[in-house]
Amino acid sequence: MTALLEIKGLTIDIARDDGPARVVDGITLSLQQGESLGIVGESGCGKSLTMLSLVGLLPNRIRATGGTAMFGGRDLLKMNARELRAVRGSEIGFIFQDPMTSLNPVMRIGDQIAEALIYQKSIPKPAALSRAEELLALVGIPSPKDRMTAYPHELSGGMRQRVMIAMGLAGGPKLLIADEPTTALDVTIQAQIVDLVRDLKSKSDMSVVWITHDLALIAGLADRIAVLYAGTVVEDAPVNAIFDRPTHPYTRGLLASLPTLSDQPMARLASIGGTPPEPGRRPPGCPFAPRCAMAIAACADAVPQLTAVPGSDPRHRVACIVTTREATA
Amino acid sequence: MSDERPTSLWRDAWKRLRRNKLAVTGLFVVLALLLIALIGPWITPYDFLSQNLDARNMAPSWAHPFGTDDLGRDVLSRVIYGARTAFLVAICVTAIALAIGIVLGAIAGFYGGPFDRFMMWFTDMTMSVPQLLLVVVINASLKQPISSWMEQMYLQTLNPIWRNSAIVDFVLVFGTMALISWPPYARLVRAQVLSIRNRPYVTAARALGLTNRIILRRYVMPNAMGPLIVAVSAGLGTAMVLESAFSFLGVGVNPPTPSWGNMISDGLRVWTNYPHLLVAPAAVLAVVTVAFNFLGDGLNDALNPKGQK
Numbered sequence: 001m002t003a004l005l006e007i008k009g010l011t012i013d014i015a016r017d018d019g020p021a022r023v024v025d026g027i028t029l030s031l032q033q034g035e036s037l038g039i040v041g042e043s044g045c046g047k048s049l050t051m052l053s054l055v056g057l058l059p060n061r062i063r064a065t066g067g068t069a070m071f072g073g074r075d076l077l078k079m080n081a082r083e084l085r086a087v088r089g090s091e092i093g094f095i096f097q098d099p100m101t102s103l104n105p106v107m108r109i110g111d112q113i114a115e116a117l118i119y120q121k122s123i124p125k126p127a128a129l130s131r132a133e134e135l136l137a138l139v140g141i142p143s144p145k146d147r148m149t150a151y152p153h154e155l156s157g158g159m160r161q162r163v164m165i166a167m168g169l170a171g172g173p174k175l176l177i178a179d180e181p182t183t184a185l186d187v188t189i190q191a192q193i194v195d196l197v198r199d200l201k202s203k204s205d206m207s208v209v210w211i212t213h214d215l216a217l218i219a220g221l222a223d224r225i226a227v228l229y230a231g232t233v234v235e236d237a238p239v240n241a242i243f244d245r246p247t248h249p250y251t252r253g254l255l256a257s258l259p260t261l262s263d264q265p266m267a268r269l270a271s272i273g274g275t276p277p278e279p280g281r282r283p284p285g286c287p288f289a290p291r292c293a294m295a296i297a298a299c300a301d302a303v304p305q306l307t308a309v310p311g312s313d314p315r316h317r318v319a320c321i322v323t324t325r326e327a328t329a
Numbered sequence: 330m331s332d333e334r335p336t337s338l339w340r341d342a343w344k345r346l347r348r349n350k351l352a353v354t355g356l357f358v359v360l361a362l363l364l365i366a367l368i369g370p371w372i373t374p375y376d377f378l379s380q381n382l383d384a385r386n387m388a389p390s391w392a393h394p395f396g397t398d399d400l401g402r403d404v405l406s407r408v409i410y411g412a413r414t415a416f417l418v419a420i421c422v423t424a425i426a427l428a429i430g431i432v433l434g435a436i437a438g439f440y441g442g443p444f445d446r447f448m449m450w451f452t453d454m455t456m457s458v459p460q461l462l463l464v465v466v467i468n469a470s471l472k473q474p475i476s477s478w479m480e481q482m483y484l485q486t487l488n489p490i491w492r493n494s495a496i497v498d499f500v501l502v503f504g505t506m507a508l509i510s511w512p513p514y515a516r517l518v519r520a521q522v523l524s525i526r527n528r529p530y531v532t533a534a535r536a537l538g539l540t541n542r543i544i545l546r547r548y549v550m551p552n553a554m555g556p557l558i559v560a561v562s563a564g565l566g567t568a569m570v571l572e573s574a575f576s577f578l579g580v581g582v583n584p585p586t587p588s589w590g591n592m593i594s595d596g597l598r599v600w601t602n603y604p605h606l607l608v609a610p611a612a613v614l615a616v617v618t619v620a621f622n623f624l625g626d627g628l629n630d631a632l633n634p635k636g637q638k
Contacts, residue, residue: 057535057536059527085539086538088535089537094536096529096533096536101528101529102529102530102532105530106552115537115539115547119543120538120539170537171537
């Protein structure tokens, strides 16, 4: 396996009237060809911005200000608009959060899927439309031929998300980025979508990045999970290691807050007290320290670096000075 | 999901429009008048120019349903030809204004930046010019030179096309009216594009690697059409009234080309003796204006169902 995507020291700033505020603070992540990576973290921790920055889709006033993102030997952050456009769709496909609003309401879904093939890949319209029909069948839409001429509002949320996936796959990307694709869907539909993506991935050598705040959802999908907190990676490990041996206090907190069947009825779910620091007002040292029950004085001294967890999987790395020491002891 | 044919936005809007009696009436009146204007030359009982000095200022009768004017011309025929003038001016002016407005508004709203600021400044400046004054100035300053230039061209080429002074009227009227009509369209389009360009489906289109031009044309503009159609419907009515107003004041379409405006102007002078000369064109103008407004209101409700109570 070779590294398909290598993000090093990525920083993203929001331009504010009182100066830039850092939202993503030195994220380092790598992704192998054919691997699926889950990115977990609460709202505002920078998980979506990190991925959007790769393809130049950051909103106005938000900029990637440092670091590199090597993709197939080229630095995505140094590409100009035209080069990035060529990468979008054909090399990196996207699935967005809200299928209700992410489809053009006045365009038939068949045309919408064929759009990228016609305009970016210059495939003649009839061929593009028949390819779109194949894609609809591939993502499990019943009677795809009839659905080709449907408008988005005629489809249910789950169906629309399948259409979004078909659009994401249309260009045959090497990397599919799914940005909370199930957040807006019912629980049963969520499972179907996860199964669909896993199924599609197993048929090709495509890599998948799945952004979510739901650890349980991607347990069955991801090979590896990166936990983000306040714009930094706090834990990066193979999925089994995360669930068997969660090491960062934040990861432990996330896992403890999941309901399990063995919980006492009516028992309160565990939660992590406090809120994440605002961008631009992050504490010195470990960003999680103010909310952390295990924090010691040294936590405020320096930002902890990702280090291997002794005794765990060799790829299991954590940015915490307390718990890694505890593991050694 | 049903097995019916897919219902598009437009079909839904049509369904809602059909339930609105006033709007349907307005649409019917407008279409009927447009039809009359189109087939005018074949249905007018008399030539709109032929004078009959033996039958001047006649009251309405079976032979002349709207009577005759001070030169014995059939008023019905002139009203029908006036409809041709009104529709020609309204459609051409709206089309020109819309084209300018869409291009400037869409580019300004979509790309933003310095061009947007320049465009807004230019729009505000254009809107701040008093319309009537501008039209009068253009008429006073340009009409004479253009007419004498055409006279010269006729003398040089002997091509009869240069003798047709009605063309000058129309070109001047189209030009000046379009010049003062485009800013509202540009503002409307810009506002629409600003609100649409950050919608998730536009981001999704970007993520597909589509170019800005295709995104603007196929994702942004089609979704901006609803309010624009309402504005066009109202704009057509306004353009008709504006044309009549300018012709009434003698800076629009000039006699002998019939226009409701110059007919009203002529009728006003003699209305105590011959009220039908004023009533016929004025009533038609009033009816068509009201019809356009009903249609515009109906379209507004049909295309923006969320705005309904």
